[in-house]
Amino acid sequence: MNSSNRPFSQVHDILRKAGLRPTRQRLGLARLLFENDDRHVTAEQLHTEATGANLRVSLATIYNTLNQFTGAGLMREVVVEPGRSYFDTNTTDHHHFFHEDTGRLLDIPGDAISVSKVPEPPTGTHVERVDIIVRIRE
Amino acid sequence: MNSSNRPFSQVHDILRKAGLRPTRQRLGLARLLFENDDRHVTAEQLHTEATGANLRVSLATIYNTLNQFTGAGLMREVVVEPGRSYFDTNTTDHHHFFHEDTGRLLDIPGDAISVSKVPEPPTGTHVERVDIIVRIRE
DNA sequence: CAATAGATTAGAATGATTTTAAAGAAGAAA
DNA sequence: TTTCTTCTTTAAAATCATTCTAATCTATTG
Numbered sequence: 632m633n634s635s636n637r638p639f640s641q642v643h644d645i646l647r648k649a650g651l652r653p654t655r656q657r658l659g660l661a662r663l664l665f666e667n668d669d670r671h672v673t674a675e676q677l678h679t680e681a682t683g684a685n686l687r688v689s690l691a692t693i694y695n696t697l698n699q700f701t702g703a704g705l706m707r708e709v710v711v712e713p714g715r716s717y718f719d720t721n722t723t724d725h726h727h728f729f730h731e732d733t734g735r736l737l738d739i740p741g742d743a744i745s746v747s748k749v750p751e752p753p754t755g756t757h758v759e760r761v762d763i764i765v766r767i768r769e
Numbered sequence: 770m771n772s773s774n775r776p777f778s779q780v781h782d783i784l785r786k787a788g789l790r791p792t793r794q795r796l797g798l799a800r801l802l803f804e805n806d807d808r809h810v811t812a813e814q815l816h817t818e819a820t821g822a823n824l825r826v827s828l829a830t831i832y833n834t835l836n837q838f839t840g841a842g843l844m845r846e847v848v849v850e851p852g853r854s855y856f857d858t859n860t861t862d863h864h865h866f867f868h869e870d871t872g873r874l875l876d877i878p879g880d881a882i883s884v885s886k887v888p889e890p891p892t893g894t895h896v897e898r899v900d901i902i903v904r905i906r907e
Numbered sequence: 908c909a910a911t912a913g914a915t916t917a918g919a920a921t922g923a924t925t926t927t928a929a930a931g932a933a934g935a936a937a
Numbered sequence: 938t939t940t941c942t943t944c945t946t947t948a949a950a951a952t953c954a955t956t957c958t959a960a961t962c963t964a965t966t967g
């Protein structure tokens with residue numbers, strides 16, 4: 632039993648647990664995303680990267696996959712500027728630096744920043760998540 | 770000297786100070802935006818509102834104007850979801866509740882929430898602004 | 908292997924925003 | 938006021954990211 636019989640068993644497992652069929656495209660994208668830690672990508676970036684890694688995937692599939700991964704809790708969407716979506720492989724409690732000149736996103740560990748006095752949400756609502764973006768420039 | 774000789778002198782003043790010619794469109798939009806306090810609008814919403822108030826303005830002008838007002842520091846852009854921009858007439862230090870079901874934005878007074886331990890930005894950069902979005906649901 | 912449910916794709920469609928180029932209005936000068 | 942110049946507005950086209958469509962393909966199950 633050589634390695635080709637258990638290809639990329641870790642990401643394979645991740646997909647199985649998320650209830651997603653381990654297709655060639657999803658396996659390839661999952662490897663790019665989850666075999667390195669803490670990545671921030673746009674759909675376009677991931678598409679370029681996949682193409683460069685000899686993985687043939689359409690942009691539509693990149694979008695489908697990023698949305699499925701996000702829906703399954705494997706990634707988080709970070710909204711920093713209108714008209715572009717970033718997806719983050721770090722799903723633990725943390726926040727972001729956003730470099731306004733370069734468009735780059737950097738993690739701020741959860742314990743390196745925190746909110747005090749989170750106000751009561753309006754009646755009938757509950758807090759889903761608190762997002763902090765620290766906008767930086769040169 | 771009746772009021773028609775000094776039409777809307779307050780917004781007229783705001784525009785003059787911002788270095789923007791007080792055109793009919795800009796005066797009308799400024800009245801809608803600044804004569805009521807703390808407003809959150811999208812371009813489309815403002816366009817509908819202007820039209821309803823008998824102000825003939827194209828959507829392109831709404832976009833131009835919102836961007837000029839923001840550039841002049843009269844408004845702030847708040848990014849809460851990819852693909853839609855909100856503009857906020859409150860430029861003082863404060864943060865937001867974002868109702869994910871309705872898309873509505875609510876102010877959180879600056880002193881009702883605050884960050885502790887803002888981390889050092891990467892070398893060569895400085896903090897431009899800290900945005901906190903408290904995402905709520907029903 | 909065959910059937911089927913789900914996935915991928917190219918290309919069209921959508922929606923928000925920006926650009927273009929032409930016509931219109933404001934400020935300055937005479 | 939008249940003219941000149943500069944800035945604005947506009948409709949329409951263009952752009953950009955993203956989603957949809959409908960046809961083709963593939964993973965899974967029997």
